[in-house]
Amino acid sequence: MDLIQNLALGFGVAFTPINLLYCLVGCILGTLIGVLPGIGPVATIAMLLPATYALPPVSALIMLAGIYYDAQYGGSTTAILVNLPGESSSVVTCIDGYQMARRGRAGPALAAAGIGSFFAGCVGTLILAAFAPPLTELAFKFGPAEYFALMILGLIGAVVLASGSLLKAIAMIVLGLLLGLVGTDVNSGVARFSFDIPELTDGIGFVVIAMGVFGYGEIISNLAQPEHEREVFTAGVTGLMPTKEDFKRMAPAMLRGTFLGSALGILPGGGALLAAFAAYALEKKIKMQPGEVPFGQGNIRGVAAPESANNAGSQTSFIPLLTLGIPPNAVMALMVGAMTIHNIQPGPQVMTSNPELFWGLIASMWIGNAMLVILNLPLIGIWIKLLTVPYRYLFPAIVLFCAIGVYSTNNNTWDVWMVGIFGVIGYTFVKIGCEPAPLLLGFILGPMMEENLRRALLLSRGSWSVFVTRPLSAGLLAAALLMLIIVLLPAVKNKRKEAFVEE
Amino acid sequence: MNIKSQKDFFSGLMFMGVGLAFAWGATTYSVGQGARMGPGYFPLYLGVLMAILGAAITFSSLVVESVGGDKIGKWAWKPLFFIILANLVFGVLLAGLPSLKIPAAGLIVAIYALVFIASMGEAGWKVKNTFILATILAAGSYVAFVLALKLQFQVWPAFITG
Numbered sequence: 042m043d044l045i046q047n048l049a050l051g052f053g054v055a056f057t058p059i060n061l062l063y064c065l066v067g068c069i070l071g072t073l074i075g076v077l078p079g080i081g082p083v084a085t086i087a088m089l090l091p092a093t094y095a096l097p098p099v100s101a102l103i104m105l106a107g108i109y110y111d112a113q114y115g116g117s118t119t120a121i122l123v124n125l126p127g128e129s130s131s132v133v134t135c136i137d138g139y140q141m142a143r144r145g146r147a148g149p150a151l152a153a154a155g156i157g158s159f160f161a162g163c164v165g166t167l168i169l170a171a172f173a174p175p176l177t178e179l180a181f182k183f184g185p186a187e188y189f190a191l192m193i194l195g196l197i198g199a200v201v202l203a204s205g206s207l208l209k210a211i212a213m214i215v216l217g218l219l220l221g222l223v224g225t226d227v228n229s230g231v232a233r234f235s236f237d238i239p240e241l242t243d244g245i246g247f248v249v250i251a252m253g254v255f256g257y258g259e260i261i262s263n264l265a266q267p268e269h270e271r272e273v274f275t276a277g278v279t280g281l282m283p284t285k286e287d288f289k290r291m292a293p294a295m296l297r298g299t300f301l302g303s304a305l306g307i308l309p310g311g312g313a314l315l316a317a318f319a320a321y322a323l324e325k326k327i328k329m330q331p332g333e334v335p336f337g338q339g340n341i342r343g344v345a346a347p348e349s350a351n352n353a354g355s356q357t358s359f360i361p362l363l364t365l366g367i368p369p370n371a372v373m374a375l376m377v378g379a380m381t382i383h384n385i386q387p388g389p390q391v392m393t394s395n396p397e398l399f400w401g402l403i404a405s406m407w408i409g410n411a412m413l414v415i416l417n418l419p420l421i422g423i424w425i426k427l428l429t430v431p432y433r434y435l436f437p438a439i440v441l442f443c444a445i446g447v448y449s450t451n452n453n454t455w456d457v458w459m460v461g462i463f464g465v466i467g468y469t470f471v472k473i474g475c476e477p478a479p480l481l482l483g484f485i486l487g488p489m490m491e492e493n494l495r496r497a498l499l500l501s502r503g504s505w506s507v508f509v510t511r512p513l514s515a516g517l518l519a520a521a522l523l524m525l526i527i528v529l530l531p532a533v534k535n536k537r538k539e540a541f542v543e544e
Numbered sequence: 545m546n547i548k549s550q551k552d553f554f555s556g557l558m559f560m561g562v563g564l565a566f567a568w569g570a571t572t573y574s575v576g577q578g579a580r581m582g583p584g585y586f587p588l589y590l591g592v593l594m595a596i597l598g599a600a601i602t603f604s605s606l607v608v609e610s611v612g613g614d615k616i617g618k619w620a621w622k623p624l625f626f627i628i629l630a631n632l633v634f635g636v637l638l639a640g641l642p643s644l645k646i647p648a649a650g651l652i653v654a655i656y657a658l659v660f661i662a663s664m665g666e667a668g669w670k671v672k673n674t675f676i677l678a679t680i681l682a683a684g685s686y687v688a689f690v691l692a693l694k695l696q697f698q699v700w701p702a703f704i705t706g
Binding site for chain 1: 551552555558559562563566569570573576577578579580581582583586587590591593594598599600601604614616617618619620623624627628629631632634635636638639641653655656658659662663665666668669673674677678681685689693694695696697
């Protein structure tokens, strides 16, 4: 069995004491930052990235995987306890999780989220391990035209699944693509849009954009709102264990959520978000058992299913990244950036040229999930205390970590000035209602798209028909078009609005 | 003609402006043709695409009704100013500005300055609390970034370390 052999190799790499330690540190840091209200996984990873610079690539990626999962779980914790989703995919967790907390059942809600996430993580890891090799085979059949078409599909997928105006989201992607082109053109050596500033010929650092827009921009808009009184249910968290009855209801919900999440996560676009929404909708349709609490009033299935789904989705969303090298969402875009910093070019060649890294990363995902349960459930009391820290002490610390983070990327103050500029830009985006996540995705994909377009058109001698005459590429583009049409259908359009309003 | 969504109206204008700027900038490089794309080819078409999208957004903001006019609202100048200033001062103090002959004051001083300036962006800040916070963060950063992660920083002011 190749699968078992490969996984054994991966666990061999990940299970060294030192890597386990990094994973643990990553988990602790991830939860620590992720649990802070108003900081999503993107900002968390960007902020903690510098902590991995000094590590060897495998350890760094293992630590990042730990940070990623725990930042996500931290977001669910705030969703349940404070009714404040740390990120869009835990929006649905708020609905029933917060109600459970209000009825003094915060403990079982947190446990359901944790156990559901762990179970989904295990299944997701297996799916990833099983599907990655054949997909990698497929990836080697991809020419530049297919890659270009796939990126279009990914970008369209990311916007149709996001909330808010479709046109604006597409415009933000294009802006991201353009920002990604700043710097020296690899083919001609011309420094584009660099205004004769030597630092700009290297391009704009993605850490700078992520921290400026997601870190500073968010802080400024948070400070602009008067501190509203938040109800934090710290006293209610006594009994963690769900009752037997809870388990009976949770288990099938977890299974359904995991299944749905894994399938939707592979799709390009915000897999985790869609998965959580779909899983919640599915649970609502399933017949109530006698004596069950209605949805919206603290049903445990309403926590277990979306949490399982979003974790399974975030797990399988690694598949397009690791096999094709194409990030399906903003968090994965950040992972690409992290890998490039460690001199790894994500894509099909990683698995063959660097199997230790590839399988080690997959194994570490499972370890990260396991640690999430081992670490977070017993320590939940500490994380909850963090929730009570007033924002006025948090935000200077966040500003400081962002500033130190960008400076240490290149040990250059230029990045510090740039992050200031992007902070202003980020706040402007908030004010004019532009969602910044598509921008980051476009930014990472910009140079890749240009390169593949260039190659595709070079091979076809300038004929654009190459994108529709090659079957694979035509299929991908047709899928992208179909997605756009479906979203623009009036019936779906209204449903989509409803789904995102339902917070 | 009324603006029905302020946010869309101005974001559309922004996309148009930035798109045109990129497209214009791209024409200063060689554009080339499909088969032989020059450095200006891709940015030129992206810029044009973005300007068109921006125009569509602005147009729809004048036509499509939105709830409550989708107002942009007041800008939070105070936090904006202090957060960005804190960031800039941190950069200057940390590494100095050779072009203006400002010597580096090092990490510790920079952290105190950043925490104090950033705190001013919030209404109810108190000197004592901020001082305690800055001290904790300075000590924590020294241990975490300098001792544990061994990142390269100038820790103390240049006139002490020489």
